[in-house]
Amino acid sequence: MEGNRGLRDRAVATPPHWANEVIAPFDEEWFHAVEPFIVESYWSGQQSINVFDVVGTSHPDYAGRTWLEFLREGKRMDLNLGLLRENPGYYLEDEPKRPGMYYRAVDDDRWFVAEDGNHRTAIARFLFHESGRSMLHGLTVTKYRTDRRAFDVYTAAAEAIEKSGGKVRLRTRRTKRARADTGGWMRENWKVEFEWTDLRRGGTERLTVDEVERRIEPLSHPSRWRGCLAWLRRAAER
Incomplete structure (x- = not known):
């Protein structure tokens, strides 16, 4: 050397x-x-x-x-x-x-x-x-x-909730699923879920990432959903 x-x-x-x-x-x-x-x-x-x-x-x-x-x-x-x-x-x-x-x-x-x-x-x-x-x-x-999809959905949900007037509070929740270790190493696994709180009606639900994605669809595209609801009302009156 x-x-x-x-x-x-x-x-x-x-x-x-x-x-x-x-x-x-x-x-x-x-x-x-x-x-x-x-x-x-x-x-x-x-x-x-x-x-x-x-x-x-x-x-x-x-x-x-x-x-x-x-x-x-x-x-x-x-x-x-x-x-x-x-x-x-x-x-x-x-x-x-x-x-x-x-x-x-x-x-x-x-x-x-x-x-x-x-x-x-x-x-x-x-x-x-x-x-x-x-x-x-x-x-x-x-x-x-990391669960990048959960992060992306949460980011989109937070933006949609803010634009809709902030009538919902969304929080993340991690639950430990497993741990393995011996001398010199350790691996831990978690499950990511969400807590959805309706600030108008009260009550909190625990949702998966798929459920949150479906839940924010009306918030993300309110005009589309208003059009669907109007069509359903007209159909019901026929």
Whole structure:
């Protein structure tokens, strides 16, 4: 293993094709919006991921830089490159990382650095690019799967309810369906339902996503439904 300065100098001299890709920000506001619609979460303290599938970070100071800029200018990069020189096996071994490297993903394999591991992720990308490796082991990850249809229906319903005068209150409700875990990993599953409250008549119903979609149809297209009702009244009078 060459000295700590070697990796950075070589990357600057001959940048990988992805070196100028921008480190994406994790959208916390969007995650907060979809969080009530999570139907599965998977956590592991000893996961392996393709380090080139890491596309961004939760850290606002590091998002927006390119990977090469971060390797050159990261505020703790000199320290971490020195640690690479002292213990290159940290990046190559299978054991859980100490200190840990943390990642999260939502609905796909686009990973974002979570609590810690930004500088080490950048180092691993450049290091593995040189050596032909891809898999980084011993990581702590959390991966979420959301019910995107339920989210879309809820968004449409909230808009329709607001346009109709807000006579209904719609809330989400998650019920845990299953949990599986042993040492070092855990998977939990939930069911997403809705609570529909009629603010004029009172009373709350628990509805599925299909039922909510049907329920908001008159709110979304009131003129169409008024026409149908008028036709039914005329037909009944004949």
